Amino acid sequence: NGKHRLTDDVERIVQEHLQYVREDVSNGWDLIHQDGEMKVYRREVEENGIVVDPLKCFHTIKGVTGHEICRYFWEFQYRMEWETTLDSTKIIEALDPDTVIFFQLHKRVWPAAQRDSCFWSHIRCISHSDEDQPTWLVVNYTTPHPLAPIKSPQVRLVANVALICETIISEPPLDPKDIKRENIQCKLTYVAFVNPGGWVPSAALRGVAKREYPRFLKRFTSYVVEQTRNKPILF
Numbered sequence: 001n002g003k004h005r006l007t008d009d010v011e012r013i014v015q016e017h018l019q020y021v022r023e024d025v026s027n028g029w030d031l032i033h034q035d036g037e038m039k040v041y042r043r044e045v046e047e048n049g050i051v052v053d054p055l056k057c058f059h060t061i062k063g064v065t066g067h068e069i070c071r072y073f074w075e076f077q078y079r080m081e082w083e084t085t086l087d088s089t090k091i092i093e094a095l096d097p098d099t100v101i102f103f104q105l106h107k108r109v110w111p112a113a114q115r116d117s118c119f120w121s122h123i124r125c126i127s128h129s130d131e132d133q134p135t136w137l138v139v140n141y142t143t144p145h146p147l148a149p150i151k152s153p154q155v156r157l158v159a160n161v162a163l164i165c166e167t168i169i170s171e172p173p174l175d176p177k178d179i180k181r182e183n184i185q186c187k188l189t190y191v192a193f194v195n196p197g198g199w200v201p202s203a204a205l206r207g208v209a210k211r212e213y214p215r216f217l218k219r220f221t222s223y224v225v226e227q228t229r230n231k232p233i234l235f
């Protein structure tokens with residue numbers, strides 16, 4: 001796809017996430033939520049008294065591919081179907097067929113001021129020669145934009161988020177055309193570094209994150225399972 005002004009930034013951040021996703025969560029991470037295959041971890045980090053806790057979630061979803069999960073996460077037209085924490089979302093620029101810039105208004109979380117966000121969103125397939133299925137990923141990364149002016153009282157969020165997915169095919173039939181949804185599953189890793197962009201009471205923000213991230217991941221993945229149930233498998 002065509003080169004654009006953010007090509008180098010996108011490449012750098014994608015490579016950083018591909019390294020980071022391998023880091024294990026054994027030291028310094030707290031398991032804050034577990035629901036079946038979903039495990040949500042958090043590290044407690046503050047920058048100048050602002051909570052910027054990194055979040056890492058591992059989940060295995062039966063019946064969908066990593067491409068399907070990433071596609072529904074990246075595509076604009078589905079966002080308001082599964083995102084319950086947004087007042088609005090819109091694409092303000094398309095940089096290439098796989099990289100767009102979103103401007104979003106996030107629902108206000110009392111007593112904090114309302115947050116808005118402007119980030120480039122990039123979807124990519126990383127094909128491995130050895131493994132049979134490629135890795136699909138989406139990265140959302142804050143960027144300034146003339147069409148997303150910072151306007152008080154909204155506070156600009158700073159986010160660096162990645163959704164990285166592998167597809168597992170159990171008992172692959174000889175002919176790939178015979179693969180059924182009961183033989184596929186997606187192993188996803190979701191990482192989020194969100195800086196609220198201004199002061200929020202630490203306990204309140206940690207409470208919101210602990211409640212909202214698992215809820216949003218469960219709702220999003222269930223939405224994709226529902227939407228793909230009777231559709232041909234998108235590998």
Ligand SMILES: O=S(=O)(CCO)c1ccc(-c2ccc(C3CCCC3)c([C@@H]3C[C@@H]3c3ccccn3)c2)cc1
Nearest residue numbers: 085106109112140159161194196208209212213216
């Ligand atoms: O995965 S994404 O890229 C999907 C793009 O639509 C993404 C997900 C979540 C956020 C996010 C935005 C605002 C807030 C707070 C900050 C102060 C007041 C609201 C939070 C905090 C962590 C808590 C939270 C977690 C999940 C959902 C909503 N709330 C998170 C941003 C991007």
